[in-house]
Amino acid sequence: MERSEIKFWNGSIAVAEGALAAGCRFFAGYPITPASDIAEYMALRLPQEGGVFIQMEDEIASIAALIGASWGGAKAMTSTSGPGFSLMQENVGLAAITETPLVIAEVQRAGPSTGMPTLVGQGDVMQTRWGSHGDYETIVISPSSPQESFDLIIRAFNLAELYRVPVIFLTDECVAHMYERVVVPPKEEIEAVERLKPNVPPEEYMPFKPINDIAPMATAGMGYKVHVTGLTHNEKGYPMTTSPEVQEWMVRHICDKIRRNEYKMRDIEEYRMEDAEIAVVAFGIVGRSAKAAVKMARRHRIKAGLIRLKTIWPFPESYFESLADDIKKFIVAEINYGQVKLEVERSVHGKASVELLPKFGGAVHQPSEIYEKIKEVKNGN
Amino acid sequence: MEINATQHPMDKYLRADRIPHIWCPGCGLGIVLNAFLRAIDELKIDLDKLAVVSGIGCTGRIAGYINTDSYHTTHGRAIPFATGLKLANPEMKVVVISGDGDLFAIGGNHFIHAARRNIDITVIGVNNYNYGMTGGQLGPTTPLGARTTTSPYGNIEHPFNLCHVAHAAGAVYVARWTVLHAVRLKNSIKEALQKKGFSFIEVIAACPTTYGRRNKMPDALDEMRFYREHSVIKHGIDPAEANIEIGKEIIVGKFVDIEKPTFNDAVEELKRKVKKK
Amino acid sequence: MTYWVEEKEKNVHGRVYIIKDRCKQCGFCIEFCPQGVLKQSEEFNAKGYHPPKLVETDEKKCMGCGFCQMICPDFAIFVEREEEEDGKK
Known part of the structure; x- marks a missing residue:
């Protein structure tokens, strides 16, 4: 039996190694700060594992x-940052409508536009949810450390395969560049989910007919001769561009397979929430400052707690709604001008106050800043 | 007496439940599809190991009619999609069939880079001088002076010579035919499919509905007769010499057929070299 | 010069098959048939087009070159070649 290995990795290496451990064998990307480290590392490691690395001419080509590659049967990943992710959006929609498993590691920097390329931001939360046009759902996962970058990227691949959906791994410049201890479990302890394949003869196969929410996926060369289109399509995969009924069926399917299973994807770290009166909501790098702030508050006998979202989308609406029966004060600390805050506000249905503690990019909240906000909220200002 | 039939010999390669296709009377796309299927037929290519990828537009619909693994992607992105598919699944024969606008305007960057890398795919670019599906707008191959819905006074842009672009970017096989050269086109497709590396065939096709009727060729037959009277076969000519201009002869033929290591072979070689035991 | 060509013509024929309802009346098969064996029919198909038919005068005029089936954009016509031993069948 192999033993766990201890590594000293930054968040980017952890993402890359985690992806390889999850079975990723295809990477296409385009250089962009601060996400290039992942691509560089994959260029080094993928051929060693029998995979393919290709640097494409732009981000649009990368996601295409x-x-x-995913329809070719491979587990596939790219890495990018905000501007590159913006370029990918049309094809995020293609992946959603064609129900294609893939993972996009999005290392956030401060935007909009070219913004602050080398410094942290968290302004892409809504872009991960609403970036492409039309109605669709994605899964978005956010790590706070190199260890989580390793563990959660594996989860990202597994969810992509399980739900046939693009998964966005929403990390940030700080987590990606931060070096820490990472415990890598032995291979046989890492669970890598493989996509469901059809087990019926080709003439009976309906490539987009879900069985328990998900349709088995026949990739190229399996003999199923599947037609895959970005047009509205029926269960057979054929374009149905003038049928509102098929459109409704299809949109409900690609959204509901995620919405219905939100509780299975829910991943939240609660810290000192058992008797909390004030909850700080954070994700990614800010989760660490927020935890420190909660500790400071507790030292001053303020009943504060931390809710750190590791799965951001689908948003755990019902979790916040029921929490708001007991907790009346929420603070959302994020490096943007209010994105997750809007979701918390929506989810608590007016049963609690929700305050934003923004940072605008280029810096992470100091624990003391969050602590000051906790005090302010506690005192009712 | 002619014999009434209900089945066509090529039906076995078509998704018969999707025929008739959506293309207008006289549209050249059906001829391209036919030539492609006959090439497949004559080469006895295993349909289970063939993937056809299209972008958006009238030509973009071709993939959906062929009974094989077929992918109708986003506008301009057929080539990078095909690149990923081929690299992930090297045993597939991957063919991109798309239009001039899709491959050379919105997708132009991908075309030149796939040719530069020498990705092992075949690209059939159907050039009908305009954006047909959206109503006949000016495209990257619209000849100088031609009228389209967005060049109502005549096109003032210089068009691409697609074969020249392909050659300059590094394609190992470059040919051009009109749809009237259907047999030669089929033979060319057979050659391209057997060629290792990035092969490109430009097919000049009639678009009577949105291009021809604004350019004094309102009937598809007018365009076809023009091909008969004004196309000249010049194998091996420098594609730079084969510009397309209104009213001038259309030079067709096989222009380039060279050998060059492919990206796919290089990837496999690299894997062998650095693979961890 | 033409003697042996005509010999060959006599020996190879084509049987023309038409899937009338697929025809969109582009006229390519009629225009480009090297032997001129096709013409437009009077009848309407399901889509309202006039499919082609054989010119009745000479049943054996079709040489089975298959050009019509190559340039038909609608998979509506095809030809079966038949070779005859002695020009008769």
């Missing part, structure tokens, strides 16, 4: 290649 990913979708192609």
Whole structure:
């Protein structure tokens, strides 16, 4: 039996190694700060593992290649940052409508536009949810450490395969560049989910007909001769561009397979929430400052707690709604001008106050800043 | 007497439940599809190991009619999709069939880079001089002076010579035919499919509905007769010499057929070299 | 010069098959048939087009070159070649 290994990795290496451990064998990407480290590391490691690395001519090509590779049967990933992710959006929609498993590691920097390329931001939360046009759902996962970058990227691949959906691994410049201890479990202890394949003869196969929410996926060369289109399509995969009924069926399917299973994807770290009166909501790098702030508050006998979201989308609405029966004060600390805050506000249905503690990019909240906000909320200002 | 039939010999390669296709009377796309299927037929290519990828537009619909693994992607992105598919699944024969606008305007960057890398795919670019599906707008191949819905006074842009672009970017096989050269086109497709590396065939096709009727060729037959009278076969000519201009002869033929290591072979070689035991 | 060509013509024929309802009346098969064996029919198909038919005068005029089936954009016509031993069948 192999033993766990202890590594000293930054968040980018952890993402890359985690992806390889999850079975990723295809990477297409385009250089962008601060996400290039992942691509560089994959260029080094993928051929060693029998995989393919290709640097494409832009981010649009990168995600298109990913979708192609996924239909070619490979687990595929790219890495990018805000501007590159913006370029990918049309094909995020293609991946959603064609129900293609893939993973996008999005290392956030401060935006909008070119913004602050080398410094942290968290302004892409809504872009991960609403970036492409039309109605669709994605899964978005956010790590706070190199260890989580390793563990959760594996989960990202597994969810992508399980739900046939693009998963966005929403990390940030700080977590990606931070070096820490990472415990890598032995291979046989890492669970890598494989996509469901059809087990019926080709003439009976309906490539987009879900069985328990998900349709088995026949990739290229399996003999199923599947037609895959970005047009509205029926269960057979054929375009149905003038049928509102098929459109409704299809949109409900690609959204509901995620919405219905939100509780299975829910991943929240609660810290000192058992008797908390004030809850700080945070994710990614800010989760660490927020935890420190909660500790400071507790030392001053303020009943504060931390809710750290590791799965951001689908948003755990019902979790917040029921929490708001007991907790009347929420603070959302994030490096943007209010994104997750809007979701918390929506979810608590007016049963609690929700305050934003923004940072605008280029810096992470100091624990003391969050602590000051906790005091302010506690005192009712 | 002619014999009434209900089945066509090529039906076995078509998704018969989707025929008739959506293309207008006289549209050249059906001829391209036919030539492609006959090439497949004559080469006895295993349909289970063939993937056809299209972008958006009238030509983009071709993939959906062929009974094989077929992918109708986003506008301009057929080539990078095909690149990913081929790299992830090297045993597949991957063919991109798409239009001039899709491959050379919105997707132009991908075309030149796939040719530069020498990705092992075949690209069939159907050039009908305009954006047909959206109503006949000016495209990257619209000849100088031609009228389209967005060049109502005549096109003032210089068009691409697609074969020249392909050659300059590094394609190992470059040919051009009109749809009237259907047999030669089929033979060219057979050659391209057997060629290792990035092969490109430009097919000049009639678009009577949105291009022809604004350019004094209102009937598809007018365009086809023009091909008969004004196309000249010049194998091996420098594609730079084969510009397309209104009213001038259309030079067709096989222009380039060279050998060059492919990206796919290089990837496999690299894997062998650095693979961890 | 033409003697042996005509010999060959006599020996190879084509049987023309038409899937009338697929025809969109582009006229390519009629225009480009090297032997001129096709013409537009009077009848309407399901889509309202006039599919082609054989010119009745000479049943054996079709040489089975298959060009019509290559340039038909609608998979509506095809030809079966038949070779005859002695010009008769």
